[in-house]
Amino acid sequence: MKVSPDILAGRRHIHFIGIGGSGMFPLAQILQGRGYEISGSDNNPGDTIELERSMGMQVVIGQRAENIAGADAIIYSAAIMEENPELIAARASGLPVIERSELLGLITSQFEECAAVCGTHGKTTTTALLTHILLGCGKDPSAVIGGKLGEIGGSGRVGKSPVLAVEACEFCEHFLNLYPDMAVILNVDEDHLDYYKNLENIIKAFHTFAGMASRCVIYNGDDPNTLRAVEGIKKEKITFGLSPENDYWAADAERFGTGYRYRLMHGEKEICEVKTAVPGAHNILNSLAALAAAIRLGCDARHAAELVESFGGAGRRFEILGRVNGVTVADDYAHHPKEIAVTLRAAKEMGFHRVFAVHQPFTYSRTALLLEDFAAALSVADQVVLSEIMGGREHNTYGIDARDLQKRIEGCCFFPKFPEIARYVAGAAEEGDLVITLGCGDVYKCAKLILEELSCIAGREAVDTSPVKGDGR
Numbered sequence: 001m002k003v004s005p006d007i008l009a010g011r012r013h014i015h016f017i018g019i020g021g022s023g024m025f026p027l028a029q030i031l032q033g034r035g036y037e038i039s040g041s042d043n044n045p046g047d048t049i050e051l052e053r054s055m056g057m058q059v060v061i062g063q064r065a066e067n068i069a070g071a072d073a074i075i076y077s078a079a080i081m082e083e084n085p086e087l088i089a090a091r092a093s094g095l096p097v098i099e100r101s102e103l104l105g106l107i108t109s110q111f112e113e114c115a116a117v118c119g120t121h122g123k124t125t126t127t128a129l130l131t132h133i134l135l136g137c138g139k140d141p142s143a144v145i146g147g148k149l150g151e152i153g154g155s156g157r158v159g160k161s162p163v164l165a166v167e168a169c170e171f172c173e174h175f176l177n178l179y180p181d182m183a184v185i186l187n188v189d190e191d192h193l194d195y196y197k198n199l200e201n202i203i204k205a206f207h208t209f210a211g212m213a214s215r216c217v218i219y220n221g222d223d224p225n226t227l228r229a230v231e232g233i234k235k236e237k238i239t240f241g242l243s244p245e246n247d248y249w250a251a252d253a254e255r256f257g258t259g260y261r262y263r264l265m266h267g268e269k270e271i272c273e274v275k276t277a278v279p280g281a282h283n284i285l286n287s288l289a290a291l292a293a294a295i296r297l298g299c300d301a302r303h304a305a306e307l308v309e310s311f312g313g314a315g316r317r318f319e320i321l322g323r324v325n326g327v328t329v330a331d332d333y334a335h336h337p338k339e340i341a342v343t344l345r346a347a348k349e350m351g352f353h354r355v356f357a358v359h360q361p362f363t364y365s366r367t368a369l370l371l372e373d374f375a376a377a378l379s380v381a382d383q384v385v386l387s388e389i390m391g392g393r394e395h396n397t398y399g400i401d402a403r404d405l406q407k408r409i410e411g412c413c414f415f416p417k418f419p420e421i422a423r424y425v426a427g428a429a430e431e432g433d434l435v436i437t438l439g440c441g442d443v444y445k446c447a448k449l450i451l452e453e454l455s456c457i458a459g460r461e462a463v464d465t466s467p468v469k470g471d472g473r
Contacts, residue, residue, distance in 0.1 A: 002177055003102045005109060008036075011072035011096075016040035017086050018077035018100075019059055020048045023169070026144040026156025027075065027103055028057060033158030041067045041086060044442060051154060065089035072096075075103050078172060079393045104144060104166070105177035111142065112162035115293050118175050118209060119186025119220075120202075121339050122286045125278070126186060127167040128314035129290040131157070136307040137299040139163050147333065148315030155315075163297060171195070173205050176212070183213035184293050186285065188225035191336050194365035194394075203229050210235070218292045220285065221246040238296060240288040248292045250274070250284050258350065260284050264291065264305055271301050275309040279318050280346030318343060318436075321447050324454035326431030328352070331447045335362045335440040337373035343438065344380035353432030356425055357381035358446060360439035361389040361402055368398040375408035383428070384412040385421055390441035418446040426453030 008014070014031055016024050019040025025048050032038045032055065039058040042049060052059050060067055063086040068074055074090040074097045081087075090097045098106075108114045117127045124146040131149060134141040140159040144166040148155050168175035168183075172195050188206050189199075196202045206229035210217045213235055220226045221239030230237065239246040242253070244265070251270070253262035259276035262284060274291070276283050287308050294304045313319065316333040323329070330347075334340045340359070347355045357378055361367040367374065367389055378384045386402045406414045415421045429435055437447040
């Protein structure tokens with residue numbers, strides 16, 4: 001539901017329930033940048049909480065009714081359950097209570113050139129790359145990204161131009177609260193089936209979103225589901241992909257270092273060579289989408305293409321955390337079978353001796369409904385280790401357990417808690433191996449524990465965080 005444009009008029013103190021979430025942090029950043037006093041709460045400490053506190057935000061751990069005292073308006077995340085005492089108190093307070101996607105919609109309505117990046121996979125990386133390009137081209141954008149981008153010091157940015165790069169999430173049709181001028185559609189796939197029920201409903205939602213774009217739709221011309229989603233849309237259409245039928249396409253793509261290089265084509269005309277630094281062939285498509293959007297926003301094509309090579313990725317997207325005794329530890333946000341599969345395939349291409357996948361399943365519904373797909377995707381790795389399912393916003397009405405996934409993966413290990421996983425993996429990993437944690441919950445904490453265990457085994461505290469070379473060593 002879209003909220004009134006003046007709902008925050010005259011209000012100064014905004015309180016966020018669940019402020020540590022990847023979708024909440026950038027909105028808090030933007031509102032703080034506009035002069036609002038920001039406070040918030042979260043149930044889990046972490047790096048984001050510490051960063052918010054360092055920025056002057058008043059953040060408490062634990063969600064209690066008294067936390068909202070002094071606030072003029074309250075923002076909550078969709079991950080917050082209805083029985084949350086802080087949310088109950090907020091609704092009883094008489095103050096405006098705004099769901100996170102509604103606030104994001106309000107923010108997008110205030111920009112003249114809102115580029116909204118959606119898709120089942122790749123939207124955080126693409127939004128971050130688009131932001132990186134826009135910054136390098138002097139466009140001074142604002143940004144709302146689902147992951148951290150080092151050069152902006154977080155996942156949100158307040159610029160002085162009318163340009164906004166925003167990640168548009170399809171969860172529960174939240175992206176329909178936005179006001180996109182440019183809709184960028186990366187792909188359409190089955191996810192959030194607890195809400196959508198089937199692929200047809202997902203495609204309908206993306207179709208509605210595409211129709212909301214006031215200027216143009218940029219979309220993956222090679223993705224059948226995306227093509228169905230844009231059928232009948234009467235807006236300017238710009239396509240990208242790997243085939244020559246697209247407006248922007250990649251010719252002669254080949255592995256180069258940790259990434260890929262290709263010739264950027266516009267129709268039959270070659271623009272220039274593009275080099276990606278982030279692992280995975282899927283990032284060819286992500287870079288094409290970002291380039292098409294940046295060019296449409298007025299960036300010089302050659303300059304934009306040059307900037308792709310200097311993009312090191314968004315936080316928690318194949319993020320190298322360290323290396324101890326020849327064992328590399330990385331973390332990735334992948335939480336859907338297709339995301340996990342492409343991430344692990346990228347890892348396998350990098351020349352590591354073995355790839356250990358440490359996966360924290362997220363939500364009971366996704367795990368139950370895509371169980372066989374998860375098993376197939378994780379089996380790409382040489383060794384799989386599972387933790388308990390992180391239920392998030394759900395109760396386990398499916399009767400699903402991580403061990404249901406374990407028994408479908410040959411040689412898979414299961415340990416309920418992260419310290420147990422860390423001890424096992426640190427003891428099993430050898431020089432030349434990659435350990436990558438996968439999931440959108442707090443599995444990144446397990447990656448850090450693994451590094452600590454490896455350091456103890458190595459008898460030293462120092463951890464090498466230099467970039468991974470092309471051979472993965």
